[in-house]
Amino acid sequence: MKHPILASLLALSGLAAADSLPLIPQPVNLKTGEGSFDFSAATGIRYDRTLKAEAGLFAADLKALTGSEPKAVTEEMRIMLPSEIRLDVDTTADLPAGGYKLEITPKTVVITGKDSAGAYYGTRTLLQLLPVANDPAWKDQAPEKLPAVSISDYPRFAWRGMMLDCGRHFFEVKDIKRFIDELAYHKLNVFHWHLTEDQGWRIEIKKYPKLTEVGAWRESSPPYGNRNGSDGKRHGGFYTQEQVKDIVAYATARHITVVPEIEMPGHAAAAIASYPKLGNDDIPGYAPKVITLWGVHPYTYAPTEDTFRFIDDVFTEVCALFPSKYIHIGGDEAPKTQWEKSPRVQELMKKEKLKDGHDVQSYFVKRVEKILAKKGRKLIGWDEIREGGLSPEATVMSWRGEKGGIDSAKEGHDVVMAPNSHLYLDHYQEPKEAALAKGQDKEAIGGFLPISKVYSYNPVPAALTPAEAKHVLGVQAQLWSEYFHDFPKVEYMAFPRMAALAEVAWTPLEKKNFEDFRSRLNSVLKHYDAVGLKHGDPDQPAK
The missing domain is CATH 3.20.20.80 (Glycosidases)
Known part of the structure; x- marks a missing residue:
């Protein structure tokens, strides 16, 4: 699955790549890494039980993009997924209210919110890194390459x-x-x-x-x-x-x-x-x-x-x-x-x-x-x-x-x-x-x-x-x-x-x-x- 915006991002590194990520609003801190994560219609969601509602909305959003509903399971369930996005919350994180961290590596995608709102905002950021609904790329059934990135983000105003x-x-x-x-x-x-x-x-x-x-x-x-x-x-x-x-x-x-x-x-x-x-x-x-x-x-x-x-x-x-x-x-x-x-x-x-x-x-x-x-x-x-x-x-x-x-x-x-x-x-x-x-x-x-x-x-x-x-x-x-x-x-x-x-x-x-x-x-x-x-x-x- 090829996507022109993300393909160009993967060719970049350092500050240039950070400046070019198609994210609005611009995150507070963003650092690109090496490689990419293969996202596909088979990618599931593993979530903290307190984030059931946020996981459900995120799953519906991904279904709207890919045409198929991702499997969503709680962290406690010992169910293997082909690949997964982790949705977590950490109230002790060094972030203001509404803040989140998004870590994408070749092996994992983890969104950690300071609170449930932060976790939800992290899903909004991830959605912007994927092709839009009805993009021909989704018909290829090949993995979408999500660029490795580390984001720490929070709102300026309440x-x-x-x-x-x-x-x-x-x-x-x-x-x-x-x-x-x-x-x-x-x-x-x-x-x-x-x-x-x-x-x-x-x-x-x-x-x-x-x-x-x-x-x-x-x-x-x-x-x-x-x-x-x-x-x-x-x-x-x-x-x-x-x-x-x-x-x-x-x-x-x-x-x-x-x-x-x-x-x-x-x-x-x-x-x-x-x-x-x-x-x-x-x-x-x-x-x-x-x-x-x-x-x-x-x-x-x-x-x-x-x-x-x-x-x-x-x-x-x-x-x-x-x-x-x-x-x-x-x-x-x-x-x-x-x-x-x-x-x-x-x-x-x-x-x-x-x-x-x-x-x-x-x-x-x-x-x-x-x-x-x-x-x-x-x-x-x-x-x-x-x-x-x-x-x-x-x-x-x-x-x-x-x-x-x-x-x-x-x-x-x-x-x-x-x-x-x-x-x-x-x-x-x-x-x-x-x-x-x-x-x-x-x-x-x-x-x-x-x-x-x-x-x-x-x-x-x-x-x-x-x-x-x-x-x-x-x-x-x-x-x-x-x-x-x-x-x-x-x-x-x-x-x-x-x-x-x-x-x-x-x-x-x-x-x-x-x-x-x-x-x-x-x-x-x-x-x-x-x-x-x-x-x-x-x-x-x-x-």
Whole structure:
């Protein structure tokens, strides 16, 4: 079985070979050896009994590649295998959490994880050294030559995330799982699931059925090329609680945490249309509905006891579905106009000595933080939750550049860096004119974000001291879905920029090199093509 990439690697030695291994993200330490290991469809898996789930997923992946399912046995079973990959765990290994070692010699392949996550990441690395699914090489039935190599690897950041907006456009469960598969392939470990919006409420809440009966549906959407227009087509959908449990379990098995986002106090029109008493119903012209246009809209939750009871009830059900330590409350783009017009809110401001709408938002967020704290969860929100004063234990996701993250870290708050300047994958990945020349369906919200700019990002701002930098939990890219009418468009915008994010999130800063990354990316592009993923062209010219 011949494979051109691996054949060329075997002809190399030393640093050149290390630099050329088609691995993304680039490992922390990699050293090539002599010879190669013969991998074939007969190669089995011998695993530590604590890694049964990881071994099962790895076996399924190998079956997808080779067409035949490898035999998988525990270490205790005295069953001879023609050749084997050992999957082990060593909690005493000199590695951080999520770390692993991969040793390939002519006789053995051993993956040893610091923990189960590390063992799983080691299997992702090994998969990248094999030909992709449907490669003609697998039909030869001859051994694939895996180059001898010693890898010691671990992630730079604990939070390596992707956000997908299902509020503006609803995507099927099968698509969400496909997305999770790709997060796992890239060693990303947080799926930030944006579930509620002005344009749609996407999660079943049993105590409040109108949220999905009313809030999950809108009468129309703007078509591509006409941002203020209407396609006249009803759009919607939601995830049942059983579907949510299924998706969470699917992600958890792949060492991915699902962080749900339930937007408040703004971006709440769909919920308020479902239960109008949740909004500022004491203002003139009050007529909430599920919004049919994009942008920022005025309907915000009223800061009343009824609203906080509703939020408590919703989070009771949300927390039962999501084991995530963090619950995202949004907090961005909340207009203060309705609060300014509401006699009820003006009374609250006098009572609580709140001087303006920013103080009202801070009051609101602090109340929500207490609700989550009683449920044993931590609040995370976009950097607008700083307005009027940040909640005591809140974590900030900084999207309007880095300032919100810098200021929060300096104040002792944890942060996730997610700036729109480098990590908004809803921006054009090629010059706008070139994109639209391919069709209106390539429309994006705006901006220009080539893969090289994504790759250039360093999540630790220079303005932070080493002590302050410890508050940077990690990094996350966003896929807002105004201009993603279907899932192939999501894929087209996400890939291959997700590969650049993966290296930003995992690889030590000093080991990053865009030209080398671009060379290694060719192997990942073959993976995308083999599994039928839509993706952009990484070699588009600069604007």
